[in-house]
Amino acid sequence: MAIEEQEFQLDNSFLDPAVQDDPFESYATLREQCPVYRVPETGLYMVTRYEDVREALTNPETFSSRPGAGAGGANEASKAHAAVFAERGWVKARTLQRTDPPEHTHYRKILGRVFTNRNVEKMKPRINQLTHELIDQFIDRGHCEFVSEFALPLPGIFICEQLGLPAQEYETFKRWADAMLAMSQRPLTPEEAIVQAELEVEAQHHLAREFEKRRAEPSDDLISLIVHAHQDEEPFTMEELQDLMHQLVTGGFETTTAAISKSMLLLLKYPEQMEKLRADPSLTKNFIEESLRFDSPVAGLWRTTACPVELSGTQIPEGAPVMPRFASANRDREIFDEPDTFNIERDNVNQHVAFGLGNHFCLGASLARAELLAAFEAILERMDDIHLVDEMEEEVHHFSFFLRPMKKLHLGFTKK
Ligand code: HEM
Numbered sequence: 001m002a003i004e005e006q007e008f009q010l011d012n013s014f015l016d017p018a019v020q021d022d023p024f025e026s027y028a029t030l031r032e033q034c035p036v037y038r039v040p041e042t043g044l045y046m047v048t049r050y051e052d053v054r055e056a057l058t059n060p061e062t063f064s065s066r067p068g069a070g071a072g073g074a075n076e077a078s079k080a081h082a083a084v085f086a087e088r089g090w091v092k093a094r095t096l097q098r099t100d101p102p103e104h105t106h107y108r109k110i111l112g113r114v115f116t117n118r119n120v121e122k123m124k125p126r127i128n129q130l131t132h133e134l135i136d137q138f139i140d141r142g143h144c145e146f147v148s149e150f151a152l153p154l155p156g157i158f159i160c161e162q163l164g165l166p167a168q169e170y171e172t173f174k175r176w177a178d179a180m181l182a183m184s185q186r187p188l189t190p191e192e193a194i195v196q197a198e199l200e201v202e203a204q205h206h207l208a209r210e211f212e213k214r215r216a217e218p219s220d221d222l223i224s225l226i227v228h229a230h231q232d233e234e235p236f237t238m239e240e241l242q243d244l245m246h247q248l249v250t251g252g253f254e255t256t257t258a259a260i261s262k263s264m265l266l267l268l269k270y271p272e273q274m275e276k277l278r279a280d281p282s283l284t285k286n287f288i289e290e291s292l293r294f295d296s297p298v299a300g301l302w303r304t305t306a307c308p309v310e311l312s313g314t315q316i317p318e319g320a321p322v323m324p325r326f327a328s329a330n331r332d333r334e335i336f337d338e339p340d341t342f343n344i345e346r347d348n349v350n351q352h353v354a355f356g357l358g359n360h361f362c363l364g365a366s367l368a369r370a371e372l373l374a375a376f377e378a379i380l381e382r383m384d385d386i387h388l389v390d391e392m393e394e395e396v397h398h399f400s401f402f403l404r405p406m407k408k409l410h411l412g413f414t415k416k
Contacts, residue, residue, distance in 0.1 A: 006314070008034035014401070015041050021395040023299070024340070027328035036314035045314065045322045046300070050332035050353070052312050053324040056303055058358040060100040065360060067098055068304030068319050080190035081183060081197045089201035090208070092243035097251070097360060104359060110233070111244070111363060114225040120366045122220075123158075127371055130158060131378045139382060139415050143389055146409040147261050155256035155371055159249065162222035164210040176203035177253050180246055185400045203249075204242055211241050222248070252364045254403055258297035259288075259368065260375050261406040265396075266291050268388055270342045277344060281380060287344040288372045293330045293352035294342050299402050300325040301356070323402075326353045383413040 010026055012019050019026055030037045030048040037046045047053050056063040085091045096107040134153055138144035153170060160166075160173045179199035182188060188196065207223075214224035215235075226244060230236060236244070267274040267287075277283050300323040308318050316322060330352045331339040355362035362368070379386070389410040398405045 006034065006038050008037070009040060010037070013041060014039050014046070017395055017399045020399055020401070021397050023327070024331060027325065027331060031328060031332060034314075035312040036316070038314070043321065045311075045316050045320055046328075047311065047322060047324045048328040049312060050329040050335045053326065053329040053353060054357060055311065056322060056324040057353070057356060057360070060104075060359065062306055062309050063303040063322055063324075064100050064306045065098060065104070065303060066094065066100060067302065068321065076190045077188045077193040078183065081188075081193040084194055084197035084201060085204075088198075089204040090239050090242045092246060093237065093239035095240050095243045095247070096363075097247050098243070101359060107244075108359065108363075110229045110231075110236075111226070113229045113231070114222065115363050115367065117366060119225070120370055123162075123367065124370055124374070126161070127154075127158060127374045128378070130154060131374045132382075135378055135382055142414065143410065143412045146264055146411050147257070147406055148408075150375070151257045151260040151264070151406075151409075154260065154375060155253050155368075158371065159222075159252055163207070163245070163249075164213075164221060164223055165206070175199060176206075177249050179203070180250050181254065181403075184402065200246075207242065207245050208238060211238065248364070251362070252367070254405055255297045256368050256371055258404045258406065259292060259372055261409055262295045262297065262404060263288060263291035263372065263376065264379075264386075264411075265406070265409060266294060266342055268386065273342060273344050274386075278380060281377070283344050284373060284376050284380070285369075286346070286349060288369065288376065289349040289352060290342065290344050290346050292354035293336070293346075293349055295404060296327040296330050296352070296354040297404050298354065298356075299327040299404060301402060326356065327404075329353050382416050384416045386411055386413045388412075 010029065012026065014020065014023070014026070027048055030046070035047070035049045035052055037048065038044070039046055047056050082091070096104065096111065099107065131154060134150050138149055144150065152174070156174055156177070157167045157170050160170050163173075165173055176199060179196040180203070182196040183193065210223050211227055214221075214227045218224045218228055223245075227236070227241065267277065273287070277287055303322045303324065305316050305318055305320045305322060309316050330336070333339050335351055336346070336348065355365045355368075389412045392409075393407060396406055398407055
């Protein structure tokens with residue numbers, strides 16, 4: 001199928017940091033006028049309506065999760081990046097999120113044994129304790145920089161501990177996690193790509209030692225559960241383990257940080273909702289889901305068409321990169337009444353797709369929910385009169401094509 005030029009063009013570009021910072025008007029325009037939009041600068045097909053996003057997420061035969069050339073691009077930077085792993089580390093196998101059924105079913109079945117509700121229940125006491133330890137460090141001061149002092153270290157230290165790294169090494173871990181995400185956040189030069197790959201290879205060597213330790217001596221942390229989850233099937237190879245770990249770190253860290261920071265900012269922007277929540281803390285779970293809907297931390301993810309397909313009138317050729325845009329689907333008025341109103345009492349909020357949908361539905365959703373719940377229960381219990389100290393910067397987020405990482409959130413409060 002030849003690539004059709006689209007007549008419709010947005011006035012602004014999705015590569016413009018200001019649009020990434022506040023894309024909601026552009027999404028609304030697209031949902032109405034061009035629901036499957038070929039982003040002119042990248043050739044990516046952005047899917048913006050809820051029903052189309054659902055279609056893309058539930059039809060892996062057409063919308064494959066196996067990365068195609070279009071999704072990653074074999075440019076100079078990605079070649080230089082790959083060479084570092086081939087020479088000094090492990091070339092990651094293609095597992096879980098980067099596979100389709102039946103391969104995906106195999107990985108999902110094994111990892112399903114690790115991310116059970118029972119295991120997440122067991123993690124909750126430590127999550128609660130860590131939440132309070134972090135608040136202890138700034139509660140008497142009456143102010144904090146919420147992103148770096150709370151939203152980053154809560155999921156960061158937690159995963160770190162689960163991966164067998166002491167909490168003091170959290171800064172090292174953060175650099176590794178940033179390196180793992182670097183290639184998908186923004187275009188890099190080959191030199192920059194090599195620096196990031198070298199950092200990731202350092203992480204791989206650390207993880208490899210931890211895997212081997214757990215193979216010999218099982219413990220009750222996440223690494224050990226993953227290493228031993230195969231039961232009577234073939235154990236995961238080192239290449240598979242490296243790829244799984246990459247997904248857990250990139251999937252579980254910045255996403256949760258963004259969710260915690262955005263949820264906080266939303267309460268400050270909509271004080272009447274904060275009041276409602278304080279008056280009735282049983283709304284906390286619903287508030288968390290509404291925040292995930294209203295400003296979805298993962299704006300969208302990649303698929304590649306396995307065959308030519310037409311979606312809402314747009315012809316998409318085989319092998320094309322497609323991005324179901326969760327953040328736009330979650331503002332679709334066909335599903336959500338007054339979608340641009342932040343309403344913590346919304347009754348159908350659970351229809352949001354912030355954790356995806358279908359067979360790749362977020363494996364860490366119950367862990368992320370546990371972290372968010374612990375965070376806001378503790379904040380509401382211990383901090384009163386929370387307010388912004390400084391004017392927010394004009395652009396609140398770091399540039400990223402698919403995540404919503406906030407730069408800073410300076411808060412003042414009184415101790416309860
Ligand atoms: C608020 C926080 C989070 C958000 C918004 C989020 C979002 C998502 C989304 C949208 C997907 C679907 C991917 C797709 O369709 O291709 C996904 C998958 C995944 N997430 Fe999360 N996630 C979060 C937290 C976590 C955590 C804490 C972990 C683990 C520690 C995690 C691990 C994963 C993994 C491994 C997958 C791939 C599942 C598969 O392909 O079967 N996520 N996540």
